[in-house]
Amino acid sequence: MVNPLARIVLVAATAAAVFVTAATPALAADVLVSNKVIKLPGGRGSMTFIDDGDMFQVCDTKADGHGVAGRLIDNDYNQKLYITDGGDANCGKDGYNVGQSGSYQMQLSWNGDGYEVKSEWFNE
CATH class of the missing domain: 1.20.5 (Single alpha-helices involved in coiled-coils or other helix-helix interfaces)
Structure with a gap:
């Protein structure tokens, strides 16, 4: 027992x-x-925030004759970054220091019909 x-x-x-x-x-x-990723439906593309270095990458992942466009906006709805990709083997990349003051949102659209996805608001 x-x-x-x-x-x-x-x-x-x-x-x-x-x-x-x-x-x-x-x-x-x-x-x-702390990286962030948003994706378009149907495997059309993605936008990634890479925290290490504050890089943004936009990738057109479907060979459908249309590209994708990514935007970074601040909480006053000012566009801080605009990146496009389509028609080549590489992704579009650019840097922007988001810092800790203010909030930012990624927006990704497909150039075929303008369908758009948005990230949550974020900062570092």
Whole structure:
């Protein structure tokens, strides 16, 4: 027969181990990942904010005869960056220091019909 106190300790230790195992990857991901990506439906393209160096990359990922255009706007709706891509093998890239004052939003549109996706507002 198992001591009731030993059983309680064993159950508590097992629960704690499961919690730590389940929580650790999620916590690490939240802390380490600060890049942002938005994607157009149908695999048409993407826009990525690369936090290390404050680079923005716009990629046309579907050879459909139309390109994609990415914009970075500030919280006063001023356009800070405009990047296009289409018709070549490389993605369009440009840098802009978003800093910690103010908020920014990425907007990506497909030049075929103007369909647009937007990121959440962010800063560093």
